Amino acid sequence: MAATNWEVTFEFKIHGQGNLYGDGFAMWLTKQRGQPGNVFGHTDKFEGLGIFFDTYKNNRPGTVFPYVMAMSGDGNTAYDKDNDGKANEVAGCSARGIRNSPNPTKARLTYFQEQYLRLELQYKSEDEWTQCFEIPNFKVPPVAYLGFSAETGELSDNHDILSVKSLNLYKKTPGAAPASGSPGGKTASSATRAKSHSGGGSWSWFFIKIVLFGLVITGGYVGFTIYRTRQRDRF
Template identity: 45%
Template sequence: MQVHFKIHGQGKKNLNGDGFAIWYTKDRMQPGPVFGSKDNFLGLGVFVDTYPNEEKQQERVFPYISAMVNNGSLTYDHDRDGRPTELGGCTAMVRNLPHDTFLVIRYVKRRLTVLIDIDGKHEWRDCIDVPGVRLPRGYYFGTSSVTGDLSDNHDIISLKLYQLTVERTPEEEKRDREVFLPVVDNLKLPGMEAPLEPMSGLALFLIVFFSLVAIVFAIVIGIIVYNKWQEQSRKHFY
């Protein structure tokens, strides 16, 4: 998806906000606190955040673009600008520019990338690159924005969606069709822990077997120690 956008307003420095979002979600748009849309969504959100809500913000410069995948159990932390659930991001000085600004969201073979063209040079620059992203098919595309107590204009000039030609093996095609819940591989986020794989029958048998051996060994040692103690007690008694 290629997004042609423009953010502009009269606010100077931090007297502007808050930003806009591009969505790929299971449900249609519903008003809410996450850049104008609902929280605990199912799917992907790419956020162009123009206002730092966290007071001690030192590691990043705003405006800032970030991405989040949600399985419905995560809450976007507005006070911390979404840092706890962020997949990646980059600084993007996109306000009040005299030229066109674009971003591209690509999803190919479970790899999510976001590229930006904001310098007026017609050159794409890397912003986000996350492998192992699993997104179900058939979700809705959308966009939303919010200004909060401040103000800005968030113009979405165009959304262009392209179907990329990618060769897939039958196994890859089947695997992609069997994605039913948004998730990111090997990423430990609150509420997004990957389920433990069930143990094989052999592994379970070995665990039970060695556990029984350990228990029997402990019982035998206990009986020997107890008998020794009894013998010592009788000697002391006589």
């Protein structure tokens, strides 16, 4: 991803039959391509952003799991796996009910360069978004690789990524209407999502011009034929 401002929405499903399960999955936006490792299936000491959907509690007293947290990797700092990333957490939230939810489970990550990074979750009910966190003045690598990984150990679970959608976001011009779909008309209302433009109108106009050109040629030919016939009749 090389856009300055963007939004990534993905649908996922964490599910299984057992009462003991783990460990969770992660979303990555890193400077280097992802490699297999021991941080939710990704290599440790990464450079960039990791968002961890942690379903197994190792050692975080007072924290309700599943837990979702963000870590900003500098390329040198290791993930605090024994304490479920407590030493690395930039922001996070508990998401009880996100596993085996009867509703579609989605996450929406919105980024405005040097302004904020915001994560919203949908799992309580369809089309109901809950803000997990918003981090001001957060920096993501200007060119980042987007990826997902998951990890199981002695315990297992199913971690499915069902769909991923990314959009570029643009600043609105003064006087423009609020962006549709922005939550509560808050910060996101100062931007508009990029729209895909269909080329159908251009092709239609092209074909109309071809037809008009054909009619002009046909009319000219008919007129010339009539004129030539009349000239012959005169002589």
